[in-house]
Amino acid sequence: MRVASFGLAVALMCEMVSAAAPTPHDVEGPFYPDALPADIDDDLTTIHGHAGRARGERIRLGGRVVDTDGKALAGVRIELWQTDAGGRYIHSGDPLPGQRDPDFQGFGVATSDEFGRYRFTTVVPAGYASRPPHFHIRLLRGAREILITQLYLPRHNGERGIDASRLSLREASQTLRLGRAADGTLTGDFDFVLGNATPP
């Protein structure tokens, strides 16, 4: 009996160690598009029918959607909205003066595959007011919202992003891991972890 209890305790401890913390919720903010663009695919740098490409530095976002045990969650709809390289949302109420980039999609959708994987191609958003550059994210299963959060970009190229050496635990759990693809394009990896409070 005692051996069984000890084994159970070890198993629970191992599970605690291996389980990942759920991705924190964050505020939706006021700029979820009030009218979705006609093109809502996972490449925000091009708009169907436009010859031009979005201004700004390209970044490929990608990762997985998993539960706290690391199990892949397929079929999750991931919505991304963000500013263009000039700091403007596609929302009609964005107060920043000037014209937004007409070739930037501003909003996109990806769906996690059988391995939980997703990816977006977009540009590095500009920060605005006192806020560092960030991506807004909403996850849905069917029509059901399961997570709203924001992702941060570590400082790179000497100017943009937050200081990765001074993150709170919460900020660290919402920050992309930056890298470079073979062709030199900036990459940002992030795994969305859904906990019991946000079951698939």
Ligand SMILES: [Fe+2]
């Ligand atoms: Fe924002």
